[in-house]
Amino acid sequence: MSRRPTGLSRRLGDGASIPFMGSLHPKSRPSPFLSIGLVLVGAFLIIGYLYSGSGGNGFDKAALSRLEAGASCSSEIYQALPYLKKAYGDSMHKVLHVGPDTCAVVSQLLKEEDTEAWGVEPYDLDDSDANCRSLIRKGIVRVADIKFPLPYRSKSFSLVIVSDALDYLSPKYLNKTLPELARVSSDGFIILSGYPGQRTFKVAEMSKFGRPAKLRSSTWWIRFFVQNRIEENEVAIKKFEVAAAKKAYQSTCQIFHLKSFL
Template sequence: MSRRQVGSGRRFVDSGNFPFASALHHKSRSSPLLSIGLVVLGALLLIAYAYGGPGLFRGNKDVSRIEGDYTCTAEVLRAIPILKKAYGDNMRKILHVGPDTCAVVSTLLKEEETEAWGLEPYDIEDADATCKNLVRRGLARVADIKFPLPYRAKSFSLVIVSDALDYLSPKYLNRTLPELARVASDGLVIFTGYPGQQRAKVAELSKFGRPVSVL
């Protein structure tokens, strides 16, 4: 998956092209209150961030997450041996839902007596040969998880979700969680990078009769 960074804007003040640069510079020399005001403004922003959390600047992180800059893929791969010990035979049929699903599925398929499928909630851009092969074999697909999943009930013993629920609205989160529980027969493991109010709703999965782990 390609990762594009949002380009920073040109610094007009540094280049001297900003028409009011000299005026601001003159004002800063003549008014020491301007420096104090900037310090106070910075302090207020830090306080707002501390109390508001990452969600205050969620817009920028939405872009970064979609482009693949912030994912839990590495954590998922490192957790596979731990999950195998915890779930034992229930690791035989696994569905991974999230970005970089081809990498996760490829790793899971290397485990003995393990079948794995992947569901990518975002478009797969610049997929490599391995990912294209998984798609051709029907082991990986792209689907919008805000709608019913294209699987029968209890199709998988374990469902692993990463970076797929963090930015769903409560409306779609309440639809997607039961769907994930529906296709899992033994367990549901959720990796989340930006905990918030949505995490509390995971506790409601108990009424669907599926154990859930949030990592």
């Protein structure tokens, strides 16, 4: 049973004073510091309102969202999609996305004209929404550990896009996973990886990945590709860079265009 805080009411009844109560007395004079503080708070509120309403000199709400959540290469796919279509053309008709938030990525890809899309979610979906559960029920999205062979036949997809997943794998498992990405694709696969020093997820979300992300430099990735005889797709790289340059698009993630195995 809880005890009632009778001591406070008894002290009030005895006429004892309460700290800061004097500032509320009608005859007391307001502190000049209090007035200055109220003016500053009001100014900040007005500035915040103007920025939220007008965009504030190019202030990007989407960029703020990505910054707050950590730079997500899965969300970067939305910005890169027009340039990927320029680079791959017909190869974008049958796409597999591998990585967290794949339900959202697949849903976006399905909105594209003449595009079929599937997804692999490498991590448990504890709080999936109705749309994601529907995609899983239909077999469009699968939950699978990418440390093991992917549950698809060879060359099942024209293009495979993987984001925010390989950064959590050690080289031991990368040696197994990258050949799998190449195996299930016919026209190539794309890797989106964070830059070293970049945080890809909130600290609170780290537990579901089992280990923190290890973001590697482009030099590390290129050396790894060479060692595993995975070739870069020079044609796709050139087309992507030309399309991106026309719109001054700069990715917040590293994007690697790779060939499938013959």
